[in-house]
Amino acid sequence: MFDKILIANRGEIALRVIRACKEMGISTVAIHSTADSDAMHVRLADESVCVGPPAAAQSYLNIPAIIAACEITGAEAIHPGYGFLSENAKFADIIKEHGLTFIGPTPEHIRMMGDKITAKQTVKELGIPTVPGSDGEVSDADAARVAEEIGYPVLIKATAGGGGRGMKVAQTAADLSMALSTARHEAKTAFGNDTVYMEKYLQKPRHIEIQILADSHGHVVHLGERDCSLQRRHQKVWEEAGSPALNAQERDEIGGIVTKALKKLGYLGAGTIEFLYEDGRFYFIEMNTRLQVEHPVTEAITGIDIVREQIRIAAGAPLGFIQKDIVFEGHAIECRINAENPFTFRPSPGTIEQFHTPGGLGVRFDSAIYSGYKIPPYYDSLAGKLIVHAKNRNECLLRLRRALDELVVGGIETTIPLFQKLVREPDIINGDYSIHWLEKYLASLGY
Numbered sequence: 001m002f003d004k005i006l007i008a009n010r011g012e013i014a015l016r017v018i019r020a021c022k023e024m025g026i027s028t029v030a031i032h033s034t035a036d037s038d039a040m041h042v043r044l045a046d047e048s049v050c051v052g053p054p055a056a057a058q059s060y061l062n063i064p065a066i067i068a069a070c071e072i073t074g075a076e077a078i079h080p081g082y083g084f085l086s087e088n089a090k091f092a093d094i095i096k097e098h099g100l101t102f103i104g105p106t107p108e109h110i111r112m113m114g115d116k117i118t119a120k121q122t123v124k125e126l127g128i129p130t131v132p133g134s135d136g137e138v139s140d141a142d143a144a145r146v147a148e149e150i151g152y153p154v155l156i157k158a159t160a161g162g163g164g165r166g167m168k169v170a171q172t173a174a175d176l177s178m179a180l181s182t183a184r185h186e187a188k189t190a191f192g193n194d195t196v197y198m199e200k201y202l203q204k205p206r207h208i209e210i211q212i213l214a215d216s217h218g219h220v221v222h223l224g225e226r227d228c229s230l231q232r233r234h235q236k237v238w239e240e241a242g243s244p245a246l247n248a249q250e251r252d253e254i255g256g257i258v259t260k261a262l263k264k265l266g267y268l269g270a271g272t273i274e275f276l277y278e279d280g281r282f283y284f285i286e287m288n289t290r291l292q293v294e295h296p297v298t299e300a301i302t303g304i305d306i307v308r309e310q311i312r313i314a315a316g317a318p319l320g321f322i323q324k325d326i327v328f329e330g331h332a333i334e335c336r337i338n339a340e341n342p343f344t345f346r347p348s349p350g351t352i353e354q355f356h357t358p359g360g361l362g363v364r365f366d367s368a369i370y371s372g373y374k375i376p377p378y379y380d381s382l383a384g385k386l387i388v389h390a391k392n393r394n395e396c397l398l399r400l401r402r403a404l405d406e407l408v409v410g411g412i413e414t415t416i417p418l419f420q421k422l423v424r425e426p427d428i429i430n431g432d433y434s435i436h437w438l439e440k441y442l443a444s445l446g447y
């Protein structure tokens with residue numbers, strides 16, 4: 001096992017990794033920007049290294065400074081958390097070249113899944129269901145024919161995309177050339193790559209993702225699904241495990257397909273396979289090769305410490321359990337407490353004046369804020385995650401109401417008032433929502 005790990009991240013996820021390390025007897029090194037000298041992750045780590053000025057490009061994304069921090073402190077492995085360098089294949093390459101360990105998949109798998117056309121073709125060949133569409137890249141000349149074959153509406157997606165950028169819908173043949181040129185232009189501008197592909201546009205799907213763990217001994221397990229349909233502008237707001245839309249048989253079936261596929265692929269570490277789910281069918285959209293923000297809901301219903309397993313896997317240890325050891329108990333919901341206006345989502349950095357976290361059975365609050373802490377304006381606005389777990393979904397919703405009533409984050413605007421309303425909405429209580437529900441709801445409130 002590693003003696004010392006460097007955490008190339010900040011905020012709540014840096015704390016999450018530090019906590020796993022402490023329980024495993026591993027020393028921790030925090031990195032931070034000059035804006036984060038007072039940050040909680042710096043206080044909780046055994047050592048810390050300042051890697052640059054506030055702008056992420058010069059600090060949390062500064063690869064030479066991060067490698068130097070490893071060499072200075074003697075850290076043997078790097079946990080990237082999520083965001084920042086977590087899905088940067090070049091970073092994983094460089095870590096390897098320096099004789100260090102990247103706590104995550106191989107650079108080859110990161111690269112493969114980062115290119116959406118390659119990812120889709122690869123998983124399709126491995127037996128994972130995909131959205132009907134162009135097989136690979138679509139040219140302007142072929143587009144109209146492919147669209148007629150799959151039927152309108154169609155969606156143009158960028159191969160270098162992800163998170164919804166560079167996506168355009170064509171409702172009819174009349175929209176097609178405009179959708180193609182806009183998608184290409186956006187993709188070229190955002191990613192420097194105008195390669196696009198085409199899919200049938202699914203009108204009212206849910207976003208359901210499967211969590212997997214794969215070790216270096218050929219064992220792969222799935223930890224069930226998360227339903228992340230409640231989102232705004234591709235930012236998830238509320239996540240659940242399991243999905244209100246799935247039954248145990250559907251869970252076992254898609255979980256089985258995914259584990260078989262990733263075993264054939266020789267995947268290593270934690271990963272998430274994202275699907276759209278509509279009319280009882282799954283359609284692959286993307287694979288995430290990192291730890292995700294919403295991993296705690298899966299931890300709640302499985303009792304498995306996903307970060308601990310990531311570290312063990314990276315050190316070459318086998319998974320300590322097989323699929324039949326994994327039992328799903330109860331239901332969990334996570335609310336993302338952002339330093340934002342609850343309805344416009346405009347960022348609201350500033351000083352935390354009052355702070356009280358909820359407690360009690362089945363309540364977890366992952367956060368790096370504290371009373372008097374000043375949230376800097378340079379990074380994303382996630383200030384905390386409230387995760388509640390209970391025997392079933394109904395009790396989980398009641399516990400969530402109770403926990404939200406206890407939570408106090410004063411001095412800044414937060415998304416707490418939005419969740420106070422959502423837990424009382426009939427569609428939410430009934431689990432009856434698609435990926436468009438939240439944006440429609442906010443529009444109905446006049447936002």
Ligand code: MV4
Pocket residue numbers: 131155162163164165167199200201202203207229231234276285286435
């Ligand atoms: C889709 C889709 C409908 N049909 N693909 C958005 C981000 C990227 N991960 C894939 N996305 C979508 N792909 C087909 N064929 C709708 C979306 C989509 C979406 C997906 C998941 C979560 C939120 C979303 C919000 C808008 C659109």
